[in-house]
Amino acid sequence: MRRLNKLFGRDQSQDYDESYYPDEYYQDEEYTEDESWAEDEKSESPRAIREVESIPYEEEVLKRNDFMDYGVVYVKSLKLRGLGDIRDISKQLSEGHILIVDIGLLAEREPLELKRAVDQIKGILRGIGGDIAGISERKILIAPSSVKIVRSHE
Numbered sequence: 001m002r003r004l005n006k007l008f009g010r011d012q013s014q015d016y017d018e019s020y021y022p023d024e025y026y027q028d029e030e031y032t033e034d035e036s037w038a039e040d041e042k043s044e045s046p047r048a049i050r051e052v053e054s055i056p057y058e059e060e061v062l063k064r065n066d067f068m069d070y071g072v073v074y075v076k077s078l079k080l081r082g083l084g085d086i087r088d089i090s091k092q093l094s095e096g097h098i099l100i101v102d103i104g105l106l107a108e109r110e111p112l113e114l115k116r117a118v119d120q121i122k123g124i125l126r127g128i129g130g131d132i133a134g135i136s137e138r139k140i141l142i143a144p145s146s147v148k149i150v151r152s153h154e
Contacts, residue, residue, distance in 0.1 A: 073097060073146070080106050083113060086120050093130055093144050104138035 075098045078089065092099055106114045118132075121142065125132055129145035143149055 075100065078102070080114070080117060082106065082110075083117055083120070086117060086124075089121060089142065090124050093124065093128060093142065096144050096146055098144070098147055099142040100135065101140050101142055102138060103140055107138070 073096050076092060077100045078085065078092070079102045080089075089099060089101065103114060103118075106117065118140075122132060124130070125142070131143045131147070131149045133141045133149045133151060135141050141149060
């Protein structure tokens with residue numbers, strides 16, 4: 001009874017008959033304060049108001065650029081600023097999107113890093129069966145395995 005009173009927050013000085021349930025009654029079962037039935041009893045007590053994370057409106061979600069239809073192939077434009085952008089390119093290719101990548105900034109700053117980045121992209125494309133082609137001196141076209149680039153030399 002003392003354990004139950006402690007659990008329910010009752011005052012120990014309240015009048016109750018300890019002889020009603022003898023100590024042998026409790027010896028077969030071990031009671032702990034963290035049992036699941038005790039949690040249910042605690043949940044009925046009033047709780048303080050807590051702050052919750054807000055849920056965005058559907059219109060806000062639709063306006064974001066990262067919201068896309070499932071199964072639709074997109075043509076995306078990206079800027080290659082360094083080797084860190086390779087991960088984003090790989091992710092976009094794995095989702096099946098076609099990429100137009102601006103390499104001009106990296107070509108002007110770090111030509112050796114551009115060569116390493118293009119080699120990494122070629123390795124990714126070899127692995128997934130994709131294709132790469134130069135559009136101009138500043139842009140390259142990267143396509144996943146579902147798209148083949150036709151090169152014509154006119």
